[in-house]
Amino acid sequence: MIAVILVQVVLPIFILIGIGSVMQYVFKLDLYTLTKINFYYITPAAVFISMYHSEMSPALLGSVALFYTLYVLVLYGAGTLMSRQRKFSRGMKAAFTNSLILDNSGNYGLPINNLAFRGDPLASSIQALIMSMQSLLTFTYGVISIQGAKTEGLYKQAVSGFLKMPVPYALVLGLLMHIFNVPLPMFIYQPLQYGEQSMVAIALLTLGAQIIKYPLRLDRIEVYLSVVMRLLFAPAVGFVLILLLGLRGIPAEALLIASGMPVGVNTSILAEEYQNEPDFAAQTILISTILNVITITGLISLARYLA
Numbered sequence: 001m002i003a004v005i006l007v008q009v010v011l012p013i014f015i016l017i018g019i020g021s022v023m024q025y026v027f028k029l030d031l032y033t034l035t036k037i038n039f040y041y042i043t044p045a046a047v048f049i050s051m052y053h054s055e056m057s058p059a060l061l062g063s064v065a066l067f068y069t070l071y072v073l074v075l076y077g078a079g080t081l082m083s084r085q086r087k088f089s090r091g092m093k094a095a096f097t098n099s100l101i102l103d104n105s106g107n108y109g110l111p112i113n114n115l116a117f118r119g120d121p122l123a124s125s126i127q128a129l130i131m132s133m134q135s136l137l138t139f140t141y142g143v144i145s146i147q148g149a150k151t152e153g154l155y156k157q158a159v160s161g162f163l164k165m166p167v168p169y170a171l172v173l174g175l176l177m178h179i180f181n182v183p184l185p186m187f188i189y190q191p192l193q194y195g196e197q198s199m200v201a202i203a204l205l206t207l208g209a210q211i212i213k214y215p216l217r218l219d220r221i222e223v224y225l226s227v228v229m230r231l232l233f234a235p236a237v238g239f240v241l242i243l244l245l246g247l248r249g250i251p252a253e254a255l256l257i258a259s260g261m262p263v264g265v266n267t268s269i270l271a272e273e274y275q276n277e278p279d280f281a282a283q284t285i286l287i288s289t290i291l292n293v294i295t296i297t298g299l300i301s302l303a304r305y306l307a
Contacts, residue, residue, distance in 0.1 A: 014293055023205065047128040047131065048173060049193060051125055051170075052177055065129075067241055067247070078229065088222070102134065105258060110127055111204055126250075138264075210265055211265075222280065223283040235295070256303045
């Protein structure tokens with residue numbers, strides 16, 4: 001089973017990431033434009049389509065939200081304890097906890113979900129919901145933790161940043177149109193579907209282009225602590241919460257896989273924006289993404305037993 005998962009799900013993902021890295025090295029791609037295309041068109045289109053065809057009940061939606069809230073709180077607590085034990089500075093503590101709770105649920109998690117579940121609407125909806133909650137977390141706690149609550153206008157900046165994101169609007173609109181069974185004209189649906197169908201390739205090519213710009217350094221112990229907690233401890237927390245909440249089937253499988261994503265690119269964006277441990281953030285993204293080829297294969301295999 002592991003060999004099948006590796007060949008059919010994981011290997012295609014990393015081949016696309018590799019192609020994106022090579023293209024960035026050879027052609028110096030315009031990452032700003034690629035990111036904007038992903039952020040403002042392809043990802044919102046994928047989220048809208050997945051919610052429009054969603055099979056999530058209100059009870060399941062509540063369970064996913066509860067799972068994610070508990071999951072983030074446990075990771076935050078673990079990150080805080082580790083930071084105190086290692087006597088990190090305030091800035092390092094913020095960078096460390098961000099590396100644990102801000103994962104790559106978008107341009108990596110959505111394609112993994114799509115390939116692992118072969119486009120199953122319920123699995124896609126769950127991953128889209130996780131990604132939207134992750135976006136909310138990034139532009140609230142993610143910003144506040146780095147900049148500090150004393151910065152003037154910080155809360156306004158965090159709220160403003162979140163309100164500018166198209167993904168939450170796509171999620172809510174798609175869910176409402178699904179609930180009220182609102183028909184979508186083909187001239188609107190088709191462009192959205194084209195965007196959704198291109199999501200896997202474009203998102204992973206962009207991710208490959210993004211990670212190659214980070215230099216590989218192997219001399220920071222805190223990077224390895226972060227990667228181990230992100231790739232091993234976080235999915236262990238997810239597994240325990242799934243059992244405690246009594247989830248089974250596709251929701252349990254999707255949430256377990258979602259809990260094992262590598263460190264999110266947004267951690268580096270925030271670190272560079274506010275000049276808070278940008279080197280640490282870059283290293284955790286690069287190393288966790290590379291090692292995820294092993295851990296995500298194991299998680300997908302384990303998830304099959306939750307069916």
